[in-house]
Amino acid sequence: MLRRMATIATVVALVVAGCSSASTTPSPTTNAASGAPQTAAPTATPTAAPAKVTSINYWYWQDDVTDTTIQTLANQFEQLYGIHVNIQSSIAQPNFYQSLVNAIAAGNAPDATHLNTNMFGQLIQAKVLEPLNTQIDAWSGKADVIPSMWSFVKGPDGQTIYAMPNKFLMFYMYYRIDLFQKYGVTVPKTQEEFVAAAKALTHPSDKVYGFDIRGGANGQDQWAAFLVAGGAQFLDSTGKVAFSSAAAKTSNNLYISTYPDYTNPGAINDGYAQITSNFEAGTAAMIINHLGLAKTLDKWDSAKTGVALIPSATGDPTKTTYMGTMNANAVLAASTKKEAAFKWISFLAETQAQLAITKSTNGYLPVVTSVANDPQFASNKYMQISIQAAANSVTAWPPIPGTTVATQKTWQPLFQGALTGKNSADAVIDGVGNTLSTGK
C-alpha cells in the first residue's frame, strides 16, 4: 500500500510540478489565433470608454529603457482613434528576432511589430507578414514618404510592400579631429587613402590606432557599408544576387588590410560597445557607424568628432552608393485586427510621430519629406552627413531570406577567418554571396 502511494507521490510530484503535459503539437492551425487574450492590457486606460476599445499588441525594441517616446505616441494615438496599443517593448534588440520567431511558432504573435532590414527576408518568405500595398495606396500620408524608402520594405518581387518605413539610418565615418590634426592626416576620400590614413594615425606608443574594425557581432553592417562604397552591390538590376564581384573583392582586401597593424588590439571581437568606447577614449581615430551613436557623442565632446562620407572607390560621392539600414513596422498576417494595426503603423510614419522619433534618445533619420526638411536639423552635423549620404545612390541589405543568414551566421566566422589568415579574404565575399543566393 505504502509502496504504491510512494510511486504515486513520486510520479505526481514529477509530473504535476513539471507543468502539465498537455501535449499540443505546434501546428499551423494554432497560428491563426492571435495571442491577444493572453497579452491584452487589463481593461485599457481609465480615460478610454470601457466597452469596445480595440486593443492591439505591438512589439518594439527600445534602445534606451528610459525613452518614453513610443508610449507617448501610443497614448496620443489612442486619444485620436480610440485604439489601445499594448506596447511590448521589454525585449532587447539582440533577443528580439528569436522571441518573435518563437511567438509566431507558438501562435502567439503580435498584431504588429517593429523590424529591421536583417529580419525581413525570412519573414517575407514564410508569408508571416501581411502585404500592405492596398492599404498604403489608400493612406493619406503616402505622398510624404521619401520615394527611395519604399525599396527597403519591398519583397523580392520588387512590388509587394511588407512594412511601413519608420526609421532610417545611413552609415558614415566618424573621425577624431584632434588626432587627425596631431598626426597631420587629411580626411580620406578614397579607400586607398583610407588605408594610408589608418596607417598614419596608428601610434601604439600613444595608444592610438587608425581604425577600429568591427570584427565581432553585427560588424557585417560596417563592413558591407565600406564594400558598397567600394562598388559592391547586393543585387543586380534584375533583382538577382550579384554580391561576388571584382569591386567587392578589391574593397574587401583594402578593408582587411588594416588588420592587425592599424586597428585596435582585440578589434577582431569588437562590437558596438568597443568601437564607441575606443573612439570616445581616443584610442581609435576612425570608426564607421550611423546616427545611432550621435547622441552619445553629443553628451561627450562633439567638438572632437568629425564626420565624413565613407571613403569610396572613386572618391566621388555622386558615383558612389551608400548603405543605410531601415527599421520598419509590419502587420502580421495572422492578426485579426489588421486594420487597427495598419492604422497604428501608418500613424508612426506620419509627420507628428516622425518628428518625435527623430528627436528621441538616439535620433533617427525621418522617412518623410516634411520632417527631413525641418530647419532644426540644419545645424546638426550628424543629421547633415546622413542626409548628404542619402542624397546619392542608396542601398541596404536586401529583404531576402539569405540576408538574415548571411548577416547573423555566415559573415562572422568567415570574416574573422580572413583576419586571422584561416581563410582567404575572397572566401568572405564568396561565402556571403552564396548565402545570399541560397539562403543557407
Added chain:
Amino acid sequence: MIWPAINAVYLSFTSTNLLNLSEQTLIGLDNFRAMLADPVFYTALVNSLWWTFGAVFFQLLFGMIGALALNQNIKFRGLIRGLVLLPWATPSVLIALMWMWILDPNLGIANRMLGFIGIGAQPWLSDPGTALPTLIFIDVWFGIPFFAVMILAALQSVPHELLEAARIDGANAWNTFWRVVLPLILPAVLITTTLRLIWTANFFDLILILTNGGPANASLTVPLYAYQTAYRGMDFGLGAALAVAQAAFLAILVVLYMRQIRKSDIA
C-alpha cells in the same frame, strides 16, 4: 514534461522552419548526414569537449577546496559563505558584460593591472588560441560556488565520530579526506558533477555574448552552433539534429552514472 525533449528528437528527423510549420516534412537522416559532412560540426565538437570537461574539472577542484575551507570554524562564516556565493547568483548576461569590460584589450582593468606588474597585455578573447581558455576561466569563476555549496552540504553528513576516530588513529588531513570524507560525500559529488557536465555542455549564454563563437569559430560549441543554425539559419531540423547528437554523447554520461550508483547502491 518529457514532451519537449521527445519533440526535439522528432524535429531532428524533419525539415522544419519555425515560421512556417505547415511545411514541416520528415526527411529521415538527412539532417544527420548534413551534420557529419559539415567540418564546422567537428570544430564545435572538439571545442565542446574542452569547454565542458575543462570548466567542470576546475569548478569541481576549486569548489571542493572551497567547501572544505567554508566548513571550518572561521570568523564571519555566514558573511563569507554569502559573499563567495555571489557569482553563482549573478545572471549570465551580467557576468558576460562584466568580464567583457574587465578583459577589454584597450580599456579593460585586467590588462592595465598586468601592465603594472610588468606582464604585457594579453589578447584574452580576441585570439583564437586564448578565447576558449578565457571563456573556460570565466565559467570556472562562475561555477565554483555551485560546487562549494553542494559539497559543503554533503560534508554535513560525514559523522564526526569517524573524523575523530581517524584523528586518533593518527591519520593526516590528506588521508582523512581521501579515505574517510571522500567516500562519504561521493554520491553527492557524483550527481552534482554529472549534472554539471550536462548543464555546462548545454550552456552557451556566456559564449554567445562574449565571442559569439569567434574568433573564426575558435570558441564555437555544439549547442551554440545548434542555436545559430535553428534561429539564424532558420533550419530548426538541423539545429535539433546537432542538439540530439550532443544529447546522445551526454546520455552516455548518464548511463555511466546510473551504472556506477547501481553498483554502489546497497539496497
Added chain:
Amino acid sequence: MSAANSRASVSKVPQLSRIRPIYFLIAAWLVGVLGPYVWMFITSITPPSDLSSIILFPSHPTLAAFPSLLTETPFFEYLVNSIEVAVGTVVLTVACALLAGTALSRYRFRGRSVVLAGVLFMQLFPSILLIVPLYVELKTIGLIDNKIGLVLVDTAFALAFSTWLIKGFVDQIPREIEEAAYVDGCSKWQAFRHIILPLARPGITAAATYAFIYSWNEFLFAMTFTFSNSTRTMPVGLSLFVGENLIRWEFLTAGGVLASIPILIGFMYAQKGLVAGLSSGAVKG
C-alpha cells in the same frame, strides 16, 4: 554525545594546526570573487562620459544611477517579480523533490530507475530547443505572461537535480534510526517529520539554494513566456540595458549591485541550514 559538542570538536581538528593558511585561502578567494564586483560598482558610480577614461577610480563619482534606475525604469518591479517567482519555485521544487526524493530513496517500486533516469533526460538538451513545445503547453493551459507559469517551468527544470540531491541525502540516513522510531511508536509521518526532515536539512538547504538561484538567473523562459512589466523578471530587466546603439553601463552595474543584495542576505540566513541535522537532539540515547 551531544550535537553541539561534536560540532565543536570537528572544527577544532583543523583549527589548531592550520588557522593561518585557511585565512589566506579565504582572503584570496574573496578578492577573486569580489574584485569584478568592486570594478562593477566603480563603473556604476562613474558618469558615462568618463567611462572610457577612468584609471582606477572615477574623479567625479556619482550615485545618480541608483535613483534613476528605480524611478525611470521598471527594474524594481522586475526585482520584486524575480523574488516572487524564485520563492514560488523554491517552495514547489523543495516540496516535490522532498516527496519524490524520499520515496525514491526509501521505497523500491516498479519503474523506480526509469523515473530516476527519466528526470535526467530533459536536462540533456539546450533549453532553447525545447522552448516552442513548452510555449504551446503554457499557452494551452493559459499561463503565458503569468508568474505561476514561470514558476511551473522553472520548477520542472530545477526538480531533476533537487530530487537526486535530496534522495542522496536521505540515502545517507541510517534506516536503523527510523526503525528505532517505529519501535518507539512513531508513525510513518512522524518518522519523516522528526527524523528524515532534520537529518536531510543540509540537502534540503542545498536544493532550495539551487532552485532559488536557478529561477533567479533564468533568462530564456522569462524572456519568452512573459511580456508585461508585472511578470518580467530581473535578468530580463538587465538585458534591456543593452540596446542596439546604446549600453547603459550605469544601469547594468547598479542593477547588478541591487540584485545581489537579496541573494547575499538570503544566503547568509539560509546557510545556517547547512549545519548538520538533528540539532534538537531527537535521537539522543
